[in-house]
Amino acid sequence: MRGSSPAMTGEYRDTGAYMSTMRPQDILLPAAAGLCCKPGGFHIDPVRPVERAVITHGHSDHARAGHGRVLATQETLDMMRLRYGENFAGSTQAICYGEEIRLGDVRVKFHPAGHVLGSAQIAVTCKDTCIVASGDYKDAPDPTCTPFELVPCDVFITEATFGLPVFRHGDAAGEVRKLLASVALFPERAHLVGAYSLGKAQRVIALLRQAGYDAPIYLHGAMEKITKYYQSRGIDLGELRPVMGVKKAALAGTITLAPPSATSDLWTRRFPDPVTAFASGWMRVRARARQRGIELPLVISDHADWDGLTATIAATGAGEIWVTHGQEDALVHWCQSKGLRAQPLDLVGYGDEEESETPLQDEAEA
């Protein structure tokens, strides 16, 4: 019955036979603090401090400090600790992919989301109804994290960061070849790659290594800690060096990874005639790249593109789709045109880190 079940909100009430089945919104419901599971007594990725939080992944818009108890993968917990310090939560509990635990009246199971190291989709099952909160996910290969797993369900909660048909990310390896071709063409210039410091940076490094680039790769100070953590989890990133203190001339022909906000900052003056690249799904749209003054846009994203979103939605077999953070309208429309029940989920506070719109960070006077 899963997948074909008429998981439509209105119909249960009238049909006595289904009285034992929960309506999806009785299981998960948007609340001010985030997605709330009343029967389980927890919130998923809450944006405000709550008693019990279940967290999909370590990006700061999803994983915040100050909750009572936190359930997440070991990697996500470690990253939170790195970012917020030892006392980021009252208590923590680590869970593995494939592991199922009971919380209140529901069962909770974690599945790989393929977004960043430790990222998970959270399957919440109550009675016969299964809802998957996928968090951020991508179905493209990534050498730095466990691949996305398809979880059949009744209700699928999908992100829509790149929920427009113009977003097709293509092959990340091809984009890295573009970067390397530019390094070869301009050996006297430094290449500065803007990449989010959790996940994207390490993926770009791993892709560079896969492409056979074995020279040392330089890092902006802000990404050293998290990158070291990736290495400690057995991800081979080759020789990495802090860029701080390196002479300008020595940076000719090298590749440096930095947070996106740093690539248009005073900080760039230490590089010889830098080529400014930015690894992001937003780079697909020219106006975006131009707005940021990017010279070498690299379409590399840690989110599913339009094709990935639609293929995943179809493949989950879910009859009802909740669409959150991003371009909800187009994806909701698509679902409806395919006969799926779909609605935007009114959640606020997501997409503040990573690939969402961020106003240019203010630079320090240095």
Add this chain to the structure above:
Amino acid sequence: MNRFAELLDRLAYEPGRNNKLRLITGYFREVGDPDRGYALAALTGALSFKHAKPALIRDLIASRTDPVLFGLSYDYVGDLSETVALMWPKRVPGNGESFPGHPSPPPSPARGEGAQLGAGQQTSSTTDRDSASDGRTTPTVPSPLAGEGQGGGYRGRDARDALHPSNHNNPPPPTLTEVVTTLRTLGKTELPKQLERWLDELDETGRWALLKLVTGALRIGISARLAKTAAAALGDKDPHEVELIWPGLAPPYLDLFAWLEGRGDKPVNRDPAPFRPVMLAHAIEDTDFAALDPADYVAEWKWDGIRVQAVAGRDERGHVTARLYSRTGEDITGSFPDLVPSLRLAGAIDGELLILREGRVQSFNVLQQRLNRKVVSPKLIKEFPIHLRAYDLLGDDANDLRELPFAERRERLETFIGKLDDPRIDLSPTVPFASWQALTAARADPASAGAGEDADAVEGVMLKRRDAPYLPGRPKGQWWKWKRDPHIIDAVLMYAQRGHGKRSSYYSDYTFGVWTAGEAGDELVPVGKAYFGFTDEELLQIDRFVRRNTTEKFGPVRHVVHEPDTGLVLEVAFEGLQRSQRHKSGVAMRFPRISRLRWDKPPREADRLETLENMLKADESLPTIKVAASADSR
């Protein structure tokens, strides 16, 4: 086509001239004939075919996609060609039905299939092998492609392209040659089907470039001159050499590339009216005069028009061909058809293009209204009568005069113009002077030094050595330009914006304003924007000031403090003023630049809008006064 698109894509983002050159030269080196030739033609604007209308592109996308999804996408991207290029759903051969923007889901997914589910992901991991087996990455395997696939060493294709080889029913993407040659002969009714096929075959960037090309909206941001310079670099040749033979060449320029690569002789320019590289002047500094002897030089007025070369020559059958070239060698004859009948005598005139009304030279503002028009209407020609003021003669019939000293060329020019005897072409007069003091006086008051009623169109004086041959480029010590002093005002820095390329970490674009009476007392109104004129050291100082005195931020723009007592006063130099509807202040400056930083001056002492308005009024009132004056004198 994909490779050419990749080049265009890179060029669109690269701000540096030298880096652009490297990208283009790299392309010419990597890509074989005839594709690179058509690329050169596209970059120099030498391609011509009937353009497709945007409505056609809209129809194409409407036939393939959901209108709501297209609407949302177009709103987001904001550019029709780009939206279509990005969302174009390829029709999978053998599968008649097309899914708008998404692949068909895999059959009955089971738990644990994990990452295998995705659309392109299954194939993307095998991309390299597939494309290699297709012969694209291995130069030794003969390629079936006639164009850019050849030439060897062609790497780095997009995944969308690489996905093609795995499906053997798919035709290879079209080469640029195919696109250009097909578009030239294709009938209007066949265009939609052909475009659809190409869109199916190309990758995102390829589709974008194709759509821009067929709609005639390919704006690459490089000049024809730059493209030719990049071609010259391929064979370590002087760009002038390419410029000289260019008028005799045609796409795909096989003979040019053969010569550049040392495989063939230098093509001969058989054009009866070829362009000759222009001789340019150095700006003279006060300190230069001490070393110069006035007796060695001839002075002329520096006219505020457009430098042109007007060439007429006889072809084999004795017919006269006339062409007008810009100083960079671009053929601009089409914009000035009214001058062509006057170019009856074979020869090459170096001179200034001006607008003359009732015998009076009009300001550059007037001339500007005739430039960059797509259609040169009879009305435009009548209202803006074109005129050529000649100051040098480079060729007289078949004789090349460029080796002769300037004084001698000048004599020949006078004879030539006399013989031509045409009201549209006259001689630029020389300015007699015996000493630098005399010339200084003439420059300060051209009206009484011979320029008379045309003095307003004089923007300084030119000094030419009597014995100077006509040399291409900017040879030292031969020609000097001594511009009239610019207008100067003190304005207050209001907003600063980040620069581009090397300057992307600096606030280097400045909007400045002057005082005007507002509702609540005096307020600053922006009057212009400048991004040069300052030294590197001054740039650092302004940048620091901007960062420390920002009151608000709007994306890359900073609102900088500008109060009567706090703020930065900039001395702005500019060449002229124009009324402007687009600016709140109602005035627009020509060629504004920062000439000095007035750290010493409080903003309240900066200039007022009235000062600019008075300048403008003075300018505007002059022609009337003059007409009256000239009427009196007759």
